[in-house]
Amino acid sequence: MPDIRAFVFDAYGTLFDVHSVVAACREVTSDPEALSREWRAKQLEYTWLRALMGRYEDFWEVTGSALRFALKRLKIAASEEQVNRFMAAYLSLQAFPEVSETLKTLHPRFPLAILSNGSPRMLQAAVQSSGLHPYLQHVLSVDTPKTYKPNPAVYDLAPKALGLAKETIAFVSSNSFDVIGAKAFGFQVVWCNRAKAPLDEMGITPDFTVARLDEIPKALGL
Amino acid sequence: MPDIRAFVFDAYGTLFDVHSVVAACREVTSDPEALSREWRAKQLEYTWLRALMGRYEDFWEVTGSALRFALKRLKIAASEEQVNRFMAAYLSLQAFPEVSETLKTLHPRFPLAILSNGSPRMLQAAVQSSGLHPYLQHVLSVDTPKTYKPNPAVYDLAPKALGLAKETIAFVSSNSFDVIGAKAFGFQVVWCNRAKAPLDEMGITPDFTVARLDEIPKALGL
Numbered sequence: 001m002p003d004i005r006a007f008v009f010d011a012y013g014t015l016f017d018v019h020s021v022v023a024a025c026r027e028v029t030s031d032p033e034a035l036s037r038e039w040r041a042k043q044l045e046y047t048w049l050r051a052l053m054g055r056y057e058d059f060w061e062v063t064g065s066a067l068r069f070a071l072k073r074l075k076i077a078a079s080e081e082q083v084n085r086f087m088a089a090y091l092s093l094q095a096f097p098e099v100s101e102t103l104k105t106l107h108p109r110f111p112l113a114i115l116s117n118g119s120p121r122m123l124q125a126a127v128q129s130s131g132l133h134p135y136l137q138h139v140l141s142v143d144t145p146k147t148y149k150p151n152p153a154v155y156d157l158a159p160k161a162l163g164l165a166k167e168t169i170a171f172v173s174s175n176s177f178d179v180i181g182a183k184a185f186g187f188q189v190v191w192c193n194r195a196k197a198p199l200d201e202m203g204i205t206p207d208f209t210v211a212r213l214d215e216i217p218k219a220l221g222l
Numbered sequence: 223m224p225d226i227r228a229f230v231f232d233a234y235g236t237l238f239d240v241h242s243v244v245a246a247c248r249e250v251t252s253d254p255e256a257l258s259r260e261w262r263a264k265q266l267e268y269t270w271l272r273a274l275m276g277r278y279e280d281f282w283e284v285t286g287s288a289l290r291f292a293l294k295r296l297k298i299a300a301s302e303e304q305v306n307r308f309m310a311a312y313l314s315l316q317a318f319p320e321v322s323e324t325l326k327t328l329h330p331r332f333p334l335a336i337l338s339n340g341s342p343r344m345l346q347a348a349v350q351s352s353g354l355h356p357y358l359q360h361v362l363s364v365d366t367p368k369t370y371k372p373n374p375a376v377y378d379l380a381p382k383a384l385g386l387a388k389e390t391i392a393f394v395s396s397n398s399f400d401v402i403g404a405k406a407f408g409f410q411v412v413w414c415n416r417a418k419a420p421l422d423e424m425g426i427t428p429d430f431t432v433a434r435l436d437e438i439p440k441a442l443g444l
Contacts, residue, residue: 041263046424048270049399052373053406055424065423072420151274177271184275198294201287202268202277 010173011116042066047148113138150181232395233338264288269370335360372403
């Protein structure tokens with residue numbers, strides 16, 4: 001990784017484990033993975049559609065709409081109170097096991113930031129509940145440009161906030177579409193492929209691939 | 223439907239039955255529906271991502287990439303020759319049973335057009351193989367603005383080509399996201415909900431919903 005001056009991380013699935021969201025779904029369905037999969041797919045789909053239509057609503061709204069659609073599509077009955085509880089899981093997420101140690105190792109040497117689709121309130125809650133706040137210089141949200149990844153206007157928040165050229169920023173994400181969007185924008189990109197999934201076929205590939213975030217400081221000899 | 227001056231139809235899933243594409247997949251998997259579902263989901267996802275990144279490739283390219291990803295994700299082996307054959311199914315699609323009669327009834331009274339994500343070559347092939355060419359005044363492709371639905375720049379092709387105000391155009395689609403995009407743009411919108419699926423939760427609803435296209439001339443007393 002030549003001449004890296006800062007690390008910028010995606011949030012959901014990259015730093016924060018959304019498994020607790022799946023667990024919360026268990027009370028209304030015997031197949032919480034199916035509900036969680038449908039919910040997540042629609043959550044992303046709605047961000048892309050809203051960005052393309054120029055009709056931004058924040059990620060809390062989008063996440064709620066996606067959940068309501070997923071319940072309807074899978075014909076799962078849930079009370080408003082249950083819906084609120086599933087949503088609340090997003091406000092008390094835990095980080096993946098290696099994340100805290102990784103950021104702790106990196107942060108004396110590099111400015112660290114989050115760049116996420118999440119709304120500021122959702123991100124602040126997750127950063128607090130996961131205990132990552134001491135290591136982060138910036139928590140950047142799409143709520144500033146009011147569009148969604150992979151719109152280049154989102155990625156452009158990071159070089160602006162950090163005062164660095166985009167080529168000197170390493171962007172880290174577990175989400176294939178985000179990896180591709182960030183690379184298309186011009187970051188150096190690390191794909192944290194936790195799920196050992198195939199990369200999307202868009203003719204754009206990350207600079208580095210790891211299975212866990214602690215491989216990053218190791219690769220840097222830290 | 224007040225003051226309609228023209229009908230504009232989405233192509234895939236609305237006029238053209240893509241079931242033959244599913245049938246073609248049967249030779250490599252015992253679950254062709256799963257392959258077809260993954261293929262279609264990725265096909266749409268790649269259009270949204272490419273539109274958002276400003277990295278247009280035409281629908282033939284996107285469809286091929288989506289198929290290759292779907293095969294990889296589902297761990298299905300297919301030769302290049304088989305991939306080509308599945309793709310070729312898009313060039314000889316049939317219309318749904320009621321489509322030809324519906325367009326025949328409407329076309330003496332209204333200008334009719336297609337507005338589709340398809341590339342011009344794909345659309346010409348499907349229009350010819352389905353025998354719909356005598357009824358269509360325009361076959362409009364996203365390949366002109368080089369972006370994808372639901373970008374308003376796509377929908378704007380229709381009022382321009384027809385020389386009509388968008389409020390006087392009825393846009394007909396089976397695809398929920400397309401219905402929402404078209405309504406957000408300002409058309410009158412008919413959702414042809416063949417699958418009896420729930421509508422996506424984006425706070426935007428169609429003006430009319432039908433289960434088959436021949437309900438449209440019936441509603442107009444034709």
